[in-house]
Amino acid sequence: MAFGIPSSTRRLLYIRDLLYELVVRDIKLRYKRSLLGIGWSLLNPLTELLVYSFVFGRVIPQEIPNFVVFLFIGILSWNWFQAAIMAATNSIVGNRDLIKRPGFPSPVLPIISVASNFIHFIIALPILFVLMYIEGVPLTETALLIPLIIVLQFTFTLGVAYFVATFHVTFRDTEYLVGIFLRLLLFVSGIFFSVEGVREEIWLINANPILHIINAYRFGFMNTEIPLLGNAMMWTAIASIILLVFGYITFQRTSYRYIEEL
Amino acid sequence: MDNSIVVKNLGKKFRKYNQARPHTLQEAIVRGFKGMRASESFWALKNVSFSIREGNMVGVIGHNGAGKSTLLRLVGDLGKPDEGSIKTNGRIGALLSLGAGFHPELTGRENIYINGVISGLLRKQVHKQFDSIVEFAELEEFIDNPLHTYSSGMAMRLGFSIATHIQPDILLIDEVLAVGDLAFQQKCLDRIIDFKRKHCTILLVSHDTHFVAQHCDSAVWLDKGQIRNLGPAAEVVDQYVEAMQEKVAVYKNGSSQNKAKSNSQIAVAEYDEQSDKNSHNSENTLNDENDLKTNSDSIETGSATQAAEKLVEEAFADGEASLDDKATAPEDNELPKTSDTVEDNE
Numbered sequence: 001m002a003f004g005i006p007s008s009t010r011r012l013l014y015i016r017d018l019l020y021e022l023v024v025r026d027i028k029l030r031y032k033r034s035l036l037g038i039g040w041s042l043l044n045p046l047t048e049l050l051v052y053s054f055v056f057g058r059v060i061p062q063e064i065p066n067f068v069v070f071l072f073i074g075i076l077s078w079n080w081f082q083a084a085i086m087a088a089t090n091s092i093v094g095n096r097d098l099i100k101r102p103g104f105p106s107p108v109l110p111i112i113s114v115a116s117n118f119i120h121f122i123i124a125l126p127i128l129f130v131l132m133y134i135e136g137v138p139l140t141e142t143a144l145l146i147p148l149i150i151v152l153q154f155t156f157t158l159g160v161a162y163f164v165a166t167f168h169v170t171f172r173d174t175e176y177l178v179g180i181f182l183r184l185l186l187f188v189s190g191i192f193f194s195v196e197g198v199r200e201e202i203w204l205i206n207a208n209p210i211l212h213i214i215n216a217y218r219f220g221f222m223n224t225e226i227p228l229l230g231n232a233m234m235w236t237a238i239a240s241i242i243l244l245v246f247g248y249i250t251f252q253r254t255s256y257r258y259i260e261e262l
Numbered sequence: 263m264d265n266s267i268v269v270k271n272l273g274k275k276f277r278k279y280n281q282a283r284p285h286t287l288q289e290a291i292v293r294g295f296k297g298m299r300a301s302e303s304f305w306a307l308k309n310v311s312f313s314i315r316e317g318n319m320v321g322v323i324g325h326n327g328a329g330k331s332t333l334l335r336l337v338g339d340l341g342k343p344d345e346g347s348i349k350t351n352g353r354i355g356a357l358l359s360l361g362a363g364f365h366p367e368l369t370g371r372e373n374i375y376i377n378g379v380i381s382g383l384l385r386k387q388v389h390k391q392f393d394s395i396v397e398f399a400e401l402e403e404f405i406d407n408p409l410h411t412y413s414s415g416m417a418m419r420l421g422f423s424i425a426t427h428i429q430p431d432i433l434l435i436d437e438v439l440a441v442g443d444l445a446f447q448q449k450c451l452d453r454i455i456d457f458k459r460k461h462c463t464i465l466l467v468s469h470d471t472h473f474v475a476q477h478c479d480s481a482v483w484l485d486k487g488q489i490r491n492l493g494p495a496a497e498v499v500d501q502y503v504e505a506m507q508e509k510v511a512v513y514k515n516g517s518s519q520n521k522a523k524s525n526s527q528i529a530v531a532e533y534d535e536q537s538d539k540n541s542h543n544s545e546n547t548l549n550d551e552n553d554l555k556t557n558s559d560s561i562e563t564g565s566a567t568q569a570a571e572k573l574v575e576e577a578f579a580d581g582e583a584s585l586d587d588k589a590t591a592p593e594d595n596e597l598p599k600t601s602d603t604v605e606d607n608e
Contacts, residue, residue, distance in 0.1 A: 010384070017385040021376050025365065032367045097362040102338030102354045102434065103382055173286035256342045259335075260276075 018108055019115065026087075026116035041123040045075050056192045064194060066135045066222060072128055073217045074191035080121040081157050081210055082182050087113035088161030089168045089178050092258055099259055106255050107248065110161035114154060128221070137222055146220040152233070153213050156240035162247030169258050189214060196227075209236045265313045266351050266432055266463035267337060272310040273345030274332055274487075277303045306332045307487045311346070316431075317461035321474030321495055323502050324484035330467040333484065334358070334434050337465060352431025352463070355382060360421030366410035370401055370420060373409055377424050391427045398449075399423035419446060426453045433457055435466040475499040 031037045049072050056062050056071070064070050091109040092099065099106050132139070168174040188195065189210045205211065212232040219226050284290040307329045314320050322330045335341055337348055338356055363380045364373050374395055378388035388395075396405050399419045401412075409417060435454065455477060458464055468474055474481055474495055481498040483490040491498050 013384055014379075014382070017379050021379040021385065022363075025363075025368070025372075025376050028372070029365060029367060098380060100335075100340060101358070101362050101380060102340060102356045104380065171285070171287040171290065173288055177287065259340045 015105060015108060018105070019112060022108070022112045023116045023119065026112060027119055038123065041120045042127060044120075045072070045079060045124050046127065048075050048079075052192045062193050065224075066137050069128070069131050069135050069137050069222060070218060070224075071192055072131055073221055074189070074214050076121055076124055076128060077153065077214050077217055078186065078189060078191050078210070080117050081153065082186075083120070084114040084117040084157050085160055085164060085178060085182065086175075087117065089164045089175050091161075092165045092169055093172070106258070107162075107251060110158060110165050110251070114157050114161055118150075118154065132221065139221070140223045142220050142223045144220075146217065149213060149216045149220055152216075152237055152240060155244050156209050156213065156236070159240055159243030159245075159247040162244070162251040166247075166251050166254055169254070185210060206232070209239060212236045264316050264351060265349075266316045266318075267314040267465065268349040269313065269333075269337070269346070270311050270348075271346030272307055272333070272336065272343050272348060273305060274307040274329075274336060274341070275303045275344040276306045276332075305487050307336070307343075307484075308345075310484075310487075310489055312482055312489070312492055314463055314465065316351070316463055317458070318479045319458045319464040319466065319477060321478035321481040321499075322465065322467045322484060323469075323471060323474055323481055323499065324490070325506070328484040329487040330484055331436055332487075334436050334465060334467050337432075338434050350432055353382065354432045354434065355425070355428045355430025356434040356436075357422070357425050358434060358436045360425055361417060364409060364417065364421065367408055369408050370396075370405040370412070373420065374405075374424060377421065378427070381424060381428050382430070383428055395420075395423050395427050398426070398453075400446075415443070415446075422450060426450075426457070430462060432463045432465070435464065435468075437467055437469065471499045471503055 031040065034040060036043065049068070052071055052075070053068055057067055088110045091113045092106065095109055098104050098109070164174060164178055185208065188205050188208055190196075191214065195205055195211065212229075213236065215226045215229060216233055218224050219229055284293060284295075310329075310333065312320075322333060324330050332341075335358075336343055337350060338354055338358070339348075339350075361373075361377060363376050365376075368376070371392075374392060375385065375388050378391075378395070379385060383391070396402055399416075399422070401416060401420060404412065404416065409420075412420070433454075451473070454464065454466075458477070466474070466478065478495040480493060481495040481502075482492045483498050483502050491501055
């Protein structure tokens with residue numbers, strides 16, 4: 001009963017199909033039985049834009065050119081990261097029935113969390129272009145960097161995802177800890193105000209890869225000058241790769257335990 | 263013909279965790295990370311060796327908690343052996359946890375694709391088999407309705423139908439033959455025999471000794487994690503049934519002893535309390551010739567009583583679960599029912 005396809009090729013094809021089916025399942029489920037359906041992918045970042053632009057545009061005005069575009073880039077990137085990490089935390093515990101099937105590759109589960117939230121990022125991207133058009137921000141050749149930045153954010157997010165998923169199997173309050181940690185991170189990632197002013201005083205802010213990733217998107221979309229961006233990107237890339245490798249190894253090592261303990 | 267499954271000296275240790283093992287980081291910190299480690303362990307499987315030839319069908323029998331499901335899971339690479347090794351040759355399919363990934367909000371059609379891929383098929387393979395899956399499940403009219411409109415039997419049928427369309431080289435089956443109504447059950451059995459005809463190697467855990475004796479080529483009898491016997495299915499099943507009947511007999515004998523107010527020790531007394539609750543009708547014996555005769559002689563004879571006690575204890579430890587369903591295997595007695603314990607759910 002062979003399939004006539006070399007087994008390693010088949011395995012790759014299989015992982016691709018599995019990712020496809022499970023990501024589509026995630027997305028379908030999110031919008032089943034909702035009035036607006038896929039519209040929520042657009043409405044969510046738009047309402048956030050409204051709130052933040054009111055608070056940081058009117059109540060505590062920022063001196064940032066094209067603030068709406070600046071803000072929306074931050075919101076999009078941050079939402080992807082946050083939603084992916086929240087979903088990944090529960091990706092093992094919430095999918096026991098899948099983990100307990102012979103041959104099911106459990107490392108795909110955190111990938112699915114990151115990938116399906118990436119789809120929402122993509123869906124909301126046209127709004128950004130509309131905002132850029134309204135604000136008169138032209139796309140320049142720096143936009144060519146954007147796919148690379150997306151790959152970088154994917155790598156970093158997945159690295160974190162493997163760790164939180166592993167940790168949540170042992171400690172079920174990881175979810176709350178992750179929530180608290182994310183809220184903290186939200187304020188030091190330069191989403192609705194620029195943290196450039198304090199970066200030199202508080203060096204720890206520089207250790208936040210999300211800050212650099214969001215800055216890079218802004219460079220890509222708006223061609224704004226950001227000091228030392230190249231350097232920051234290099235370190236972020238190295239850190240992300242190391243994180244992903246370690247995260248994956250930790251995940252793999254403990255995955256036999258999950259199967260037995262879940 | 264080659265061997266499809268080779269199990270060598272297999273041993274699997276299960277850890278028993280403290281009942282008070284912290285589940286959250288908060289608890290763990292408050293208690294200073296005490297009780298995180300397993301307090302003790304036991305061997306769920308030990309020294310298990312056998313090999314199965316390609317195209318053979320092997321039944322695994324034994325009482326509850328004997329390690330049957332653990333064995334099956336290890337063969338399916340769900341968990342690491344602590345000793346020995348398992349070699350499998352070919353793609354493994356499983357009739358375990360049918361309907362994994364099913365979601366009630368999605369339609370039957372959507373669920374077939376998801377579950378089919380989860381079960382190991384490529385999308386185009388699911389596509390090719392789609393009509394056949396629907397037809398086998400007898401769900402043509404409902405396939406585009408959401409799964410929550412299905413009865414539980416319909417959902418099970420769909421799960422089984424997908425599982426049997428994956429064309430594995432090795433098929434693992436864990437007591438899932440009771441799906442749907444009688445007609446569908448027969449269809450399932452036919453399907454399994456069909457697999458065998460197509461030279462699929464089948465490893466099957468079942469309490470249905472009839473089925474094992476009739477259809478399996480050979481059988482493995484597991485007892486407390488060790489192989490008690492293995493060989494031609496009919497022979498092993500006969501021995502197993504005989505041993506079980508002895509236990510049933512002793513079990514019943516135990517309760518009549520209680521009525522005779524024997525001077526048994528605590529173990530027997532406790533046991534009798536239990537059995538009194540469960541089986542007042544101990545006179546309605548299953549098998550009279552196997553029932554030990556209870557008369558005052560055997561109770562007064564010291565050695566006979568001791569022997570009987572020993573048997574009763576054993577029966578209590580092993581045979582109980584098969585006598586009344588709510589009883590648990592002995593290893594489970596001290597374990598909490600939460601997910602942090604590794605146990606052999608059967």
